[in-house]
Amino acid sequence: MFELHHVHKRYGRTVALDGVDLCITSGGTTALIGPSGAGKSTLLRMLIGLEWPDAGEVRFGGEPLRRERLLEQRRRIGYVIQEGGLFPHLTARQNVGLVARTLGWTAARIAQRSDELAGLCQLPDGALRRYPAELSGGQRQRVGLIRALMLDPEVLLLDEPLGALDPIIRHELQAQMRELFARLRKTVVLVTHDVAEAAYLADTLVLLRDGRIVQQGAPRELRDTPVGPFVHEFLFAQRSLGDLP
């Protein structure tokens, strides 16, 4: 679905991506992980043309990402950020139907599609009528997801989607998202700093460090055959209650 060839990107003197080659296949869920500043967000933003490589090429569905075709290409991609990225002056329903409306969908079709997705994402009744400020964090995240799924895109890109939620909601939403991904069979790429979340949601992990890919593969592969001490260190750096003395 996505192919990156020798992608370089720098901001001033900081190198964000240093010659990344990556192939993201259709239908799977890929998680980009790594320490802060490793370049995982930059990589994700490059997939939807919010960043452009200084050198190298990004291909989407077999053809290069191009500014002049971006509008059309972006509509084949759903994009969700932390807190959902909802527009505060529009109700949830207006947020969700924004793009469909500009494409000339009828109001009835928009309503039907958003109700269907609201069911799928387990958004409570009536929440679509509210403004983002009247929704809880988890609900905002769900509305963001519904908005991304509206045009039934081939790809979902999620940038730290659950970053701002409290642990219980987060746990609940992780489970629902895994179920959703399995059901929709879409290509999903997500960025997270939570290794457990990545391993739970994704079938492929891509570990980045200093703008380079250190290792990629199934979670089990990274755990069992790490290519170096850093991979092992990173995977097990997080504490859990099991660490209690």
Next chain:
Amino acid sequence: MNAAATCLVRLLRRPCLCALLLACCTPLMAQQRDAAEVVIGSKNFTESVILGEIGAGLAREAGVPARHRRQLGGTRILWRALAEGQVDAYPEYTGTLALELLAMPDADHAALRAALAERGLAMTAPLGFNNTYALGMRSDRARALRIGSIGDLRAHPRLRLGFSNEFMQRADGWPGLRAAYGLPQRANGLDHDLAYRGLASGALDVTDLYRTDAEIPYYELAVLEDERGFFPAYDAVYLYRADLRERASRWVEALEGLAGRIDADAMQRLNARVKLQGEAEAAVAADWLGVAATEPQGRATRIWRRTLEHLALVGVSLGLALLVALPLGVLAARRPRLGQVVLTLSGLLQTLPSLAVFVFMIPLLGIGAKPAIAALFLYSLLPIVRNTHAGITGIPRELRETASALGLPPRTRLWRIELPLALRTILAGIKTAAVINVGTATLGALIGAGGYGQPILAGIRLDDIALILEGAVPAAALALGVQGLFELVERLLTPRGLRLAARH
């Protein structure tokens, strides 16, 4: 977004609405002049306004429809307006003409006429009075000391002399006078109006005055003779456009017919009737001409008319500024480099003094409402451009990025996301522009644009507080009203979602 905001945004998207706005503006802008009508102007002081009224009255008597553009901002504005054909005639003084306007200090009347003819202008024969500087003292004291002329002052070195500050400074004022007559006294500078009171109370013996000042008979002053002819002649004349001889020959004949008919004492009396007895210039002029005065308007009618004029100035200039400044602000936000240029330029416009802008505008737009609207338009640009720019660039980065990542076309992004999110800031800018506009529009009276500035100018000229308040109070009320109106609009247009978000 709530219904009102959606509706406004939709309306603004219609090009036909913009066209309609422009169409509404056009009749106000145009103020078409009747081809046969002649226009006489006058400067912002009583004597000039009276002479303007007399000139206009003569035209009407001669069967020529005439309009009087009264109390325009100053010599420069009238001179340019005459040169550009915005006024056909106005009263002027030969001294001003020679020294200030033509810069021919030693020219006689024939030379002045020749210089005017080169510019397509002409002047009438002198009206009969010379409104030059003069020295005056109380007549009882002058009689007691046997002083009849400036030279006589030499014999009384202990006399106290007080002169207006301008007279103290000018080379052709006190320094020159003192040298020319060898006067021994020292003089103090003070305010012109205070000088009259100083003379009356006896704190002062001699001051400078204009020959036709209304206060001369009022305070029973004697004007000392300038026996050496030190002061240049300021003979009153009408300047007029040479083509008037063809267009309105009977009026020119009537103006020329005034030659020698108004002497200094007569002018003094006319000034006194307006300045000291509070009669209207039009009534005094009509009385002198021996015709019936036009009925003066009641205060309510007057204020209503001024209000309409003022609203037109503010409304049209603000409407046009909106049409230009909003797109400029959006452009500035989209293109940072170009934006810097736009912001700098509109900032620069703000620093231009309004009177200077008015004078620049006369060749382009003449006098009246148009140049005033143009100036107000220019002053309104900065707050609107700046706030539109700030409102759009102030939208959180993640929201702007999400809007583009969703695949919304740029137009939709602007109208559905960026403008609604920036609406509050933009409205605040429009409000600032409108309130400043209401205040600045009072200056429009200097170029004959009417509005609340008209009574303010007249009030200052006549030292009439009530008249000043007649303009200043409604202007202040209008400013408050505009402020309130925009706060209401802001409340109506702010989408509920944003009000909720602001509370969190």
